[in-house]
Each structure stands twice: as structure tokens, then as C-alpha cells.
Amino acid sequence: MWGVARWLLLMPCLLCAAGTGESLFRIHCAPCHGQDGTGGRGANLAVAVLPHAPDDATLSRVITVGIPGTAMPGTRMTAEENRQLVLYVRSLYHLGTAIAEGDRANGERVFWSKGGCGQCHTVGARGGRVGPDLTDVGARRGPAYLRAALLDPESAIPETFTVYRRVIYMPDNFLQVRAVTRDGKTITGVRMDEDTFTIQIRDFSDHIYSFRKDELQDLHEDWGKSPMPGYRGRLSETELHDLISYLTSLRGTR
Amino acid sequence: MKPRRVFSLTAALALAAGLAAQVTYDRIAAASAEPGSWLTYSGNYAGHRYSALSEIDRSNVARLRPIWMYQTNDLNAFEATPIVADGVLYLSEPPSHAAALDLRTGRPLWQFRRAIPSDVGVCCGQVNRGVAVLGDRVFLGTLDAHLIALDAKTGHVLWDRTVANYKQGYSITVAPLALKDKVIIGVSGGEYGIRGFLDAYSAEAGAHLWRFWTVPGPGEAGHDTWEGDSWKTGSAATWVTGSYDPALDLLYWGTGNPGPDYDGDVRRGDNLYAESLIALDASTGKLKWHFQFTPHDTHDWDANHVPVLIDAAFRQRPRKLVAVANRNGFFYLFDRQSGEFLLGKQFGKQTWAKGLDERGRPIPLPATEPKPEGTLVYPGVHGATNWNSPSYSEQTGLMYIAVREEGTVFYRATAEYNPGSYFSAGGMRGIPGVEPSGSIQALDPLTGERRWEFSLHSPPWAGVLSTAGGLVFGGTNEGNVFALDAATGKALWHYQAGGAVYSAPISYRFEDRQYVAVPAGHSLIVFLAGR
Numbered sequence: 214m215w216g217v218a219r220w221l222l223l224m225p226c227l228l229c230a231a232g233t234g235e236s237l238f239r240i241h242c243a244p245c246h247g248q249d250g251t252g253g254r255g256a257n258l259a260v261a262v263l264p265h266a267p268d269d270a271t272l273s274r275v276i277t278v279g280i281p282g283t284a285m286p287g288t289r290m291t292a293e294e295n296r297q298l299v300l301y302v303r304s305l306y307h308l309g310t311a312i313a314e315g316d317r318a319n320g321e322r323v324f325w326s327k328g329g330c331g332q333c334h335t336v337g338a339r340g341g342r343v344g345p346d347l348t349d350v351g352a353r354r355g356p357a358y359l360r361a362a363l364l365d366p367e368s369a370i371p372e373t374f375t376v377y378r379r380v381i382y383m384p385d386n387f388l389q390v391r392a393v394t395r396d397g398k399t400i401t402g403v404r405m406d407e408d409t410f411t412i413q414i415r416d417f418s419d420h421i422y423s424f425r426k427d428e429l430q431d432l433h434e435d436w437g438k439s440p441m442p443g444y445r446g447r448l449s450e451t452e453l454h455d456l457i458s459y460l461t462s463l464r465g466t467r
Numbered sequence: 468m469k470p471r472r473v474f475s476l477t478a479a480l481a482l483a484a485g486l487a488a489q490v491t492y493d494r495i496a497a498a499s500a501e502p503g504s505w506l507t508y509s510g511n512y513a514g515h516r517y518s519a520l521s522e523i524d525r526s527n528v529a530r531l532r533p534i535w536m537y538q539t540n541d542l543n544a545f546e547a548t549p550i551v552a553d554g555v556l557y558l559s560e561p562p563s564h565a566a567a568l569d570l571r572t573g574r575p576l577w578q579f580r581r582a583i584p585s586d587v588g589v590c591c592g593q594v595n596r597g598v599a600v601l602g603d604r605v606f607l608g609t610l611d612a613h614l615i616a617l618d619a620k621t622g623h624v625l626w627d628r629t630v631a632n633y634k635q636g637y638s639i640t641v642a643p644l645a646l647k648d649k650v651i652i653g654v655s656g657g658e659y660g661i662r663g664f665l666d667a668y669s670a671e672a673g674a675h676l677w678r679f680w681t682v683p684g685p686g687e688a689g690h691d692t693w694e695g696d697s698w699k700t701g702s703a704a705t706w707v708t709g710s711y712d713p714a715l716d717l718l719y720w721g722t723g724n725p726g727p728d729y730d731g732d733v734r735r736g737d738n739l740y741a742e743s744l745i746a747l748d749a750s751t752g753k754l755k756w757h758f759q760f761t762p763h764d765t766h767d768w769d770a771n772h773v774p775v776l777i778d779a780a781f782r783q784r785p786r787k788l789v790a791v792a793n794r795n796g797f798f799y800l801f802d803r804q805s806g807e808f809l810l811g812k813q814f815g816k817q818t819w820a821k822g823l824d825e826r827g828r829p830i831p832l833p834a835t836e837p838k839p840e841g842t843l844v845y846p847g848v849h850g851a852t853n854w855n856s857p858s859y860s861e862q863t864g865l866m867y868i869a870v871r872e873e874g875t876v877f878y879r880a881t882a883e884y885n886p887g888s889y890f891s892a893g894g895m896r897g898i899p900g901v902e903p904s905g906s907i908q909a910l911d912p913l914t915g916e917r918r919w920e921f922s923l924h925s926p927p928w929a930g931v932l933s934t935a936g937g938l939v940f941g942g943t944n945e946g947n948v949f950a951l952d953a954a955t956g957k958a959l960w961h962y963q964a965g966g967a968v969y970s971a972p973i974s975y976r977f978e979d980r981q982y983v984a985v986p987a988g989h990s991l992i993v994f995l996a997g998r
Contacts, residue, residue: 240841240878240894289590289658291882291889408945409924410961427958436902 233294234301241288241298250305251355254369255285259305260352264466272299313356315458316451323456328448330456333441337465343403343417344387344441348465359457363448366441389440390414392424393431403440490552490600490619492647496713499861502935503976505551508597508642509856510932510973513776514710514719516858517933518974522981524936527996528950528960531983534995535573537566544928544969545986548597548642548856550605551975556984557600557619558991559642562593563609565617570977573993577622583610588887589638590658596708596854596970597642599650601670606650608639614652614668626673630654635886636661642708644718646749649676653705657723657769660700660890665720665745667752677752681705681722681740688754689739697734700884702726703741707771707854712787715804717755718747719776719789723769727882729837729893730765737762742770744791744799746806756806760793761829765836766819766877767848767891768794775859775866776803781913790912792857792868794850797823798915812915814908815851816872819844837877837893847875847903848895849926856930856971858939859912863953866912867939871926873903907931907941909956919956930971932983940983942968948985948992964992 238250245255252258256265265280266272273295279287290298324330333344340347350359362369388404392414402416412432414422417440426432444453490506498504498511502519509516523531539545543561550557555576556568565579583593587610599606604625605617612631615624630652631637636659644651649667657663663681668674682701683689693701702725709720725734725741743759760770775790781800789803796817800809808827821830835844845851849871858867875895882892897903905926909918929942938959939951948968949961966988974983983994 236880240880241896244896288894289889289891290894291885293888407924408963409922409943409947409949410958411963 234297234304237290237294237298238301241290242302247355247358250302252353252358256353257355257358258302259355261306263302264349264352269299269303272302312351313458313461315455317455317459317462319452320455320457320459323448323452324459327452328444328456336463342419343415347460347463349463351461351463354460356457356461359460360453363444363453363456365443365445366439367437369439387440389435389438391431391433391435392422392429394424395428395430397430404434489602492601492645495601495645502974504553505549505973505975507550507599508548508644508708509710509773512646512711512713514773514857514859515775515861516773516856516930516971516973517860517862517935519861519935520974520976520981521935521937522976523934523938523974523983523996525938525952525959528936528938530997531950531960531962531994532997533962533992534982535993537568537573537575537991539564539989539991541989543593544967545989545991546594546596546640546969547986548970549973549984549986549991550598550600551973551984552600554977555619556991557598557605559595559598559607561595563595563607563611565598565605565607565622567605567619567622568991570975573991579607579617579622579624581607581609581615584633586887587611587633587638588636588659588889589640589655590889594640594969595642596640599643599645601645601650604670606643606645606652606670608641608643608652610638610640612637612639612654614639614643614650614666614673616650616670616673628668628673628675630666631661631664633887635659636888636890641706644708644711645670646711646713649749651709651718651749653707653709653720655704655706657702657704657706657726658728658889658891659702659887660726660884661702661704662699663701663703663705663722663741665705665718665747665752667749679745679747679752679754681743681745683739692736692739694733694735697736700726700890701734701738701741703738703743704769704771706769707773710774710776710789711749712776712803715787716749717803718749719774719803720745720747721770721772721774721791723771724764724767727884727890727892728765728767729877729879729891729895730881731763731836733892735763738764742768742795744770744774744789744801746803758799758801758806758808758827760791760797760799761795764795765879766795766844766846766875768846768850769854770794771854772852773856775857775912777859777912779864779913781809788912790859790866792852792866792910794846794853795820795829796846796851797829798910798912799827800912800915810915814868814910814915814917815870816845816874817851818874837879839879841876841878841896843874843876843898845874846871847873847897848877849873849875853928855928856932858931858933858971860933860939860953862935862937863909863933864911864913865909865918865933865953867931867933867953868908868910869927869929869931869941870906870908871903872905873926874898874901907939907951907956909939909953921951921956921958929968932972932974934974936981940972940974940985942970942972942985942987944968946987948972948987948994962994964988964990966990
């Protein structure tokens, strides 16, 4: 009887604790990391080892202060809430550490040939530099996110700013911009950095430009637009499937 | 070798003469007549952050160059305003350190290091906004909620008083305000369920002189604006240095958010004197008048701003005025003797109020309270402006403010109060796909009309300085230090300092040259215009 009574006494508390971590996750984390934590605009947290938070103490600190130089903000909460959130994030790993099924070798061929992905994206030492580095994309993004991003690239544009961040670090959002100089020359590329007075741009031929804004006739920023083509209809369902399998297998170190 | 020895001797004499001087109350009260120095947080008691120096002007500001730098060696934000007097620059450094620098070289004459307990709780970084100087003493508030008097010549501790118990969530980040024979000190802890107050100590002995509770207790006026025991954790912190009118002997101080921040249901009522401007008798600490900007707020819109005291004709009648650009998106003007509300006008993007009524009370729009599933509101949690100092130019008659355009999705949750623990009952995040921005605005304080606006890449944390050279100086999160034409807002000069600017510039004169000093990144950078 005592065992049952103790269970009944403890149960509401256990439920309450689980609920706390999950509700905190929904408020603070899910908007970027997905409702199930398998990644969205933020990293896939449903992995055995988080690259930036290999242990609980580090994860707790990352939640508190964020990861400087990335879109990951610090979050203000009590020590107990922080502890609950760490427990909840750690509980996610069983959800999706597996590499997506498919013919990875074929996916790799698609990546470097028909898909043309490597023209803009880097894997290890190979590839282009206009788009995000995909060396460790399998550790950061789940298959559902990758499929959505391939079919509709504009659904996957990282947000550079959240309310927690007091300082904007170098934006890692590959924002597409078009600058027109006073002598009429147009430069189209991705924003590397920007402040009130200047902007730095990498064009699609990998040239880097630095402008003072008062030297420009026009500066247009394509918010919500991606230079990446959508792959709906461009790849067969099998090719897409294999490409996602290949991408989820990329767990290298950047 | 000979010329150098002569120079050293001159320098030594100048320094000795300088250090022998006293920063008397009379000097601070007449600070505007001594523009070569920077004697109090906002440059004068009126909160103007204006320099009457005009050597650096529109014609030569483009030649400003760094002349020396001082590095804090601490990675917390450098939010301090230095004090400059008699050849020495006094500043605080994060977390609760202080130093005196030789104005000629930037070399420290002394440094004071304070060890901070590891269990101190602060919402927004281990920071300090500056020291006060009075007589031959330097006053510093610390994160563990102490007020310390240091010997201005040596940095040695003369006295050390516990203002509050940091284990209950109190901390001190504000620069003290020194006036007459006393030191005024406020507290932080608005996200830790403190009961806020403003304190006065004697400069000489550190004796506690008075306390004004910003959350009234049982039997005190305003106590009935808190339901049940909610006043005990009502917050209303006092973390930004206020202003002072020596003729009226009135202190003007802004107060912070009610606690917990986002769940208003547990503290029904207007929640006085949270998010208010309070006018206190500086000799007794008694309340003369108050005005609450955002009654019963649930968006963390602290009213911790530097009140700007202006003497001018308002509607053809000479008035003693006080102006505040508030975090809630509205600009306000009051009679500072009576507290009469004179005008209010929106200056920042806001989606929460229909406007202000004839007494200045906001008319809130429905469905702007935080919800468990989130409520999008402008201004965001950091407000349409924040603690960043405004400036009032005695030359142009305009008030300059750093404005944030940034919305927030506010979430409501429930919070249980534990002494010393974070107590906000909710959270917030940015708006997906929106990159916030900011600006410097020039307002006519007598009408609230905007004269010009200069766009900034991101919402600023830095305040502004205006000068008689017709300039407005400021800084950005991306490390730009800049000067604008005070009349038009046109950018005239900018410098990449390599680190975010969190404080506001000051200006002073040394050996007949005008300098501008700006904390940027983790360094104090001092600029001089090349000839």
C-alpha cells in the first residue's frame, strides 16, 4: 500500500516536472528547434551529443548565455526552470539520431552533379562558399526540415535576431542583397556583414566587396528570399530521398 | 633628455595640483559653467548630457582620431559613464570595479577590484554604470548591493555599507548621484521579486539618512494599488541615475517594472510606484509627486530613464519642466514643481495603446497582455527606448533620443517566488523574419514633434551626447561611434571601434583641447580632432 501511496503522491509532481520542461521548451526552444526538437531554423537537438553542449553543465550554460556568433540566444529563467529544460532537451535524443534511410552514395552523386548543391555549399574542404556550410548538417537538421528546405528554400531562411540578443553578431543568414554603385554597377550576392555605415557582400562568383553605404546609389535587401532554387520537380522522389539520406549522414566538424 | 624632464616636471605639478582639488557640491551644481569637466553622470544635475565645449564642430569632427584607450579586461558589457575632474578620469568597470586614469596618458593612477559572490543574481549582465565623485571621494555601488566610498587619491576603501541583501535578489548597477553632503543610490533586481527603494547616505560617514520605498507598505499611500501580499515582491527597481533640481531640492528618479513581469493577475491594481517618475524631497526622501507611465504593466517597460530638466516657456508661460521619452513608446512633458502632465506624444512604434487621456494615462488596446501562446506587441520587451541616456542641447533646444524599433512575442506563465531567484512569470522572443532596427531622433521637447531621424542598423543600447559644436555623438551595437549634425541629423563622422557601444559619450577639455570619450566594446576610447 505504501508503495502505491508513494507513487500516487509522487506522480503529480513528476507530471508537473515533465510538463514544466516541455512547456518551457515550447516557449523558448520550439520556435527555432521544432516542436519535437529535431531541428528547424535551429539545430537538431534530438541527438546523442550536442556539438556545443556535450554535457549538462555546458547545456545549462548555453541555455543561459546562448552561443555567441550564432542565432542561439541566451534565455532568462530560474535555476530550476533551467534544470527542467536541460532534462527535457536530454530526453529528446531517442527521437532521431538515425541517418535517414536511402541510398547515400546516390544522394552524394546528386549533391555534386545533378543537384548542383556543391556549387554553393561546402562539405569538408570541397564546394562553394555562397551558401551555408553543410559539413555537419546531419547533426543540426532532421530529415523533415531538410525536405522542406529542398522543396521550398524560403521556408528555411534563418532568422538572425531574437529579442534576447543585445548585440547583433555577424549575421549568418546569407541574406541576398543587391547594391548599385554611384557609377551604375550592380553587385548581387549575399550579405557577409553590415553596420549602420557599411556593408560587405560576397557575390555569386565568390568576390568580396566592401561598400560605404553613402557610396551606393541603391541597396536592396531581399528579406524572405533565398538564392537557392526549389527542387520540386527538378529531382525525382528517389533522388530527393537519397539526397536527404546523404545530408543526414553529414556529421563532420566545422 | 632635457626637454622631457621639463615636461615631466610640468606634468607632475599639474597632476599634483589636480588631485589636490575638491569636487565640491557647488562645482557640481554649477557644472554647466565648467564644461571642461564632467562632474556627474549626465554632465549636470538637469540630466542634459550636453557639453558647452565647441572646439570640435561640424568643420573638424571628421578629423577625430583615437588618442588613447583603456581596456577593462572584463567581458561583461561596459556600460559606465566616466567622471572627469582636475586631470583625472574616474570610471567603474564591470562587474564592480573602479579606476582613476591620468587624463594625459590614460594610465591608471589606481584600480579598485571588488570580488563578487558567485550567487549574485542579475537579469542582464554583471554591469556597472559609473561612479559619483564628491569632495575627495569616489562612490561605487556593487553587484552584491553595497555602497562603497573610496579615497579619490588612492582608491582605498573609506567606508563600505550594505544597502540590501543580495541573497534576496537585490544588486546595484546604477551610478550613484552625489549632492550636497549625501549620496543617492538605487537598486536593481526587478526580475527577482525585490521590493524596490531609493536610499540616501551621508558622504562623510556613510550613515543611512533616508529610504523611499517605491512599493508602498501597509498604511502608506498607494499600498491599495497592490492586491493582497503582491506588494512584497512588487519590484519597481531604481537602476538608472536620476536628476536633481538644487533650487527646488527635488530629486527626479524613474522606477522599474512591477514584479513578476508578465503575469499581472497575481498583482491586480495599478501597482504604484512601478514604472513611474517620482519627485522626492532630497533632504527627507518624502514623495512630492509621482506620475505612472504604464499602470499595471505586463511588458517589462521599466521607466528607468534619465529625466531631463528644462527651463523654458511652455505655451507662452515660463515653466520649470521635466521631459521623459519612455520605454512604452510615448514622450511626456510635466511641470516639475507640481507634477502636472503637460503633453504626451508617441515617438516610437507601438501597438498597445490607443493613446493617452487628458491626464496622460494610457488607453490600452484589448488583447495586448501576454498569453501562454504568445502575444505580439510593439514596443518589445526592451522598449521604444531604454536606459540609454537622452541628451538635451542648450544650443538647439532639442532633445535627442536613441530609439528602438523592435517588437516582441510576450508569453505568460506562472512563477513561484523564491527569495533570490528569477521571478518573471513568462518569457519573450523576437518576431520571426523581422530584423529590428533603430534610430536617433531629435524631438522638440515643448511639442513632442520630431525634427529629424537618423536610421541605425539595429536597435541601439548606446545613449547620446550633444555639444555646443552643433554635434550629437552616439554609438551602435555593431561598433560604430558616430557624430551627427545636431540641426539636421546628417552623419558627419564615424569610427569602427570593434565592439558594441553600451554607454553614452562624454566630452571634456584637458590642456586646452576638447576630447570625446566613449566606452566601446571593453575599452574606453578617447578621441581628439587632429589639427
